[in-house]
Amino acid sequence: MTASARSAELLRRTLALYDGSPQAERLFVRARALLSDLALLERHAPRAGAILDLGCGHGLVSNLLSLGGAARDVTGIDIAEEKVAAARRTVGARPNVRFLTADATTFGGGPYAAITVADVFYLIPPEGQRALLASCARMLAPDGVLIWKSQVRHPRWKYAITRGQEWLMTTLGPTQGHGLYFLDTDESLVALRAAGLRAVALPLRSWRPYTDVLFLAYR
Template sequence: MSRRPDAAARAAMALFSDAPRADRAHVRGRWWTAPFPAVEAELPPSGRVLEIGCGHGLFVAYAALRAPGRQVVGVDIDTDKIAVGAKALAPLGDRAQVSIGRSGHVPEGPWAAIVILDVLYLLPADEQRALLVDSVRQLADGGVILVKEMATEPSWKTRWNSFQETLAVKVLRITEGGNFTFVSPDTMADWLREEGLSVDVRPLDRGHLHPHVLVRGERTTTVAGTAG
């Protein structure tokens, strides 16, 4: 899938034209390094979509601009990014909103889709699993959960990714977090299967230096005592 920004991506990035220079650069960097189009392509064309750990909200804006029937909500623990993102996304009104979230909290569903894009590796493994389990509980029937993470192989790509994350989190401090825990996508898939989802794992690293991978889970049946 091409990394060249499509019309929705250009419009989403343009929303940040009045943001501080560092935030603008960060947002542009996210577009070029993360496979947003491949993740967006897995979203339903309409309905309520939640992104947990949305950063500035670039993906929130992109997903909303790609399909007018979506209402996309993002939450993040980083108050600075949310302040910049909320201002930038204001012209989109109810279609795309970001707000401050508490770590580990999943806003109430039912959600047609929940996206977690390059966030889980910042949490310990038990918190990653708890967040996924809580997310599944807030999915609508037929809803999907999309977890974009980094694969744990090939090793040269994971080494490059660890180097870059160390720079972002520990040196430049542009991402909230402490240590990294890269859980294998197959383990995440098993966690989701144990919650009753139908799951597949798709490599998205072709043409990318980073070992991007998507874990896609779909809730096909009602789980007793859960939302939906």
């Protein structure tokens, strides 16, 4: 099976976990899965070991990780209780995933073989993002990897759409936040390196109208 066929199958099985969820949640996770290539984070994660999914929301990335490797032990945390409750409804009998209500800025744990972050840090002011990256570096095992999907400020036309949508999500939609703080690619790399991590940026070019970049950062 090719990597993309495996990801498509994994995404199908992950979305099926939400079949018993309220309709609004089912629609939300389907839209989220369409508009963001979350399976990409799973492809970069080790197939075994403890993994922390920071700002897990409804649990899509955590569930992709859990279904993608029985030897993974996945913890998803989010500050929003109702999202954690929605994520918990999908767990069933799987022993390798759990969801906790917790604030990423004060959370401590590990060591983790990987930490995943999908579209979370822009809700946190820059100083807080830098502190959080330093905390991630401390929570990683010596050969661990931070897999951080973020949205940057270029290209400008995509950034206008990215920012507009996130403004709507935080003002009228379900995302909790007070302000939007997108770091650009170079600022993110500087912050990762200041946290003591060796980092590379992979711009994600796709039909999606967002400024997605995947940062891979190693201890």
